[in-house]
Amino acid sequence: MKNRSLWLVVAALAIIAAPLVIPGLGGEFKGADDRGSEAISDARPGYKPWFEPLWKPPSGEVETGLFALQAAIGAGLVGYVIGRRAGQKNVAH
Amino acid sequence: MHIMEGFLPVGHAVGWFVISSPFVIAGCLSTRKILRERPEARLNLAASGAFAFVLSALKMPSVTGSCTHPTGVGLGAVIFGPSVMAVLGTIILLFQALLIAHGGLTTLGANVFSMAIVGPWVSYGLWRLLQSFGVSVAVSVFAAAALGDLSTYVTTAVQLSLAYPDAESGVVGAFVKFASIYAVTQIPLAIAEGLLTVVVMNALSGSAGKPDEIAILAGEVRQ
Numbered sequence: 287m288k289n290r291s292l293w294l295v296v297a298a299l300a301i302i303a304a305p306l307v308i309p310g311l312g313g314e315f316k317g318a319d320d321r322g323s324e325a326i327s328d329a330r331p332g333y334k335p336w337f338e339p340l341w342k343p344p345s346g347e348v349e350t351g352l353f354a355l356q357a358a359i360g361a362g363l364v365g366y367v368i369g370r371r372a373g374q375k376n377v378a379h
Numbered sequence: 380m381h382i383m384e385g386f387l388p389v390g391h392a393v394g395w396f397v398i399s400s401p402f403v404i405a406g407c408l409s410t411r412k413i414l415r416e417r418p419e420a421r422l423n424l425a426a427s428g429a430f431a432f433v434l435s436a437l438k439m440p441s442v443t444g445s446c447t448h449p450t451g452v453g454l455g456a457v458i459f460g461p462s463v464m465a466v467l468g469t470i471i472l473l474f475q476a477l478l479i480a481h482g483g484l485t486t487l488g489a490n491v492f493s494m495a496i497v498g499p500w501v502s503y504g505l506w507r508l509l510q511s512f513g514v515s516v517a518v519s520v521f522a523a524a525a526l527g528d529l530s531t532y533v534t535t536a537v538q539l540s541l542a543y544p545d546a547e548s549g550v551v552g553a554f555v556k557f558a559s560i561y562a563v564t565q566i567p568l569a570i571a572e573g574l575l576t577v578v579v580m581n582a583l584s585g586s587a588g589k590p591d592e593i594a595i596l597a598g599e600v601r602q
Contacts, residue, residue, distance in 0.1 A: 290581075291577075291578045291581055291582070294574045294575070294577055294578050295574070295575070295578055297571075297574055298570075298571040298572075298574040298575050298578075301567050301568075301570055301571045301574075302439045302440065302567075302568070302571055304442070304567070305440045305441055305442045305444070305567075306440055311442050311444075313443075313444020313445070314444060314445070315440045315444060315445060315446050316445050316446065317438060317445065317446050317447070318445045318446065318447040318560055318561055318564050318565075319380070319381045319382075319383060319447075319481070319482075320383075321445055321560050322382070322383075322386075322535070322539060322557065322560050322561065323383045323386055325539075325556060325557065325560060326386055326539065326543055329543050329545065329546075329553070329556075330543060334385075335383065335384060335385025335386050336385045336389065336485075337384055337385035337483065337484070337485045338384060338385060339384045339476070339480035339483060339484075340477065340484070341477065341478070341480065342480040343478075343479060343480060349479055349480075352478055352479045353436045353437075353438075353479060354436075356432060356433075356435075356436035356474065356475070356479075357432075357433045357436040357437055359429070359432060360429040360430065360431070360432030360433030360434075360436065361429075361433045362429075363425055363426060363428075363429035363432075364426050364429045364430050364433065364579065367422045367423065367425065367426040367429075367583065368426070368579075368582045368583060370422065371582075371583065371585070375585065
């Protein structure tokens with residue numbers, strides 16, 4: 287079971303890394319959400335969003351940091367629950 | 380799958396709020412019920428939300444040359460059913476709209492519908508269907524998570540093509556365009572999310588080899 291999990295993680299990483307390392311694949315790697323917004327602007331030239339975000343991260347660095355924070359909180363919590371479960375099993379045995 | 384702030388016409392923005400609200404309210408009620416009646420499931424509920432929190436923060440490259448993120452809502456939908464994910468997904472989308480300027484408040488209804496409602500319902504429906512055919516737990520979890528993820532991005536493409544039909548080819552033509560941006564990009568990521576969901580489900584349950592294990596995670600069956 288442990289082995290299977292390991293191979294599944296390796297396969298997932300390979301799928302994510304493939305576009306970066308295989309020549310001929312890939313491109314600018316812009317966000318699809320931004321490309322969606324661009325497609326709207328192309329289809330409706332002069333379209334102005336009618337509402338602006340209340341607050342924007344002042345720079346790309348701050349934005350990246352907040353995304354990292356989001357991932358860290360989530361990963362920490364998932365790890366805590368899995369670790370707790372493993373600990374309980376050890377005590378039971 | 381995030382439709383950016385102010386990028387949906389007012390009528391559409393309001394419409395998606397109206398459609399999404401009952402699901403979120405029903406989700407609040409069923410979340411409260413789970414928290415009250417099955418205290419042993421609290422940690423798994425937290426882990427389900429946290430898994431979606433991590434995955435939706437990770438923007439990954441895809442073969443189409445752009446980046447998207449998985450949604451991570453399939454795990455919780457399989458364990459607890461789709462309605463709690465409407466609540467957890469809304470919390471995540473609010474966090475991103477308010478703190479990262481990703482998605483938006485005016486487009487929250489539409490984004491909740493795609494990520495927190497359609498995705499979890501497709502995951503849950505597929506999980507139940509495959510289980511009824513006797514498909515193994517691991518394969519069912521994989522398919523539920525992967526296709527739930529993909530369905531979210533197809534929904535975003537539908538929402539945008541309804542709002543911005545092509546001048547010549549109409550809604551269908553616009554859907555082909557938006558689907559090529561969102562859904563095609565998402566295919567490899569959806570597969571990766573399916574694999575990861577199987578791993579985390581295994582880790583949470585010890586071994587997700589038996590459907591019972593997943594009912595135990597939800598607190599429906601006591602150990």
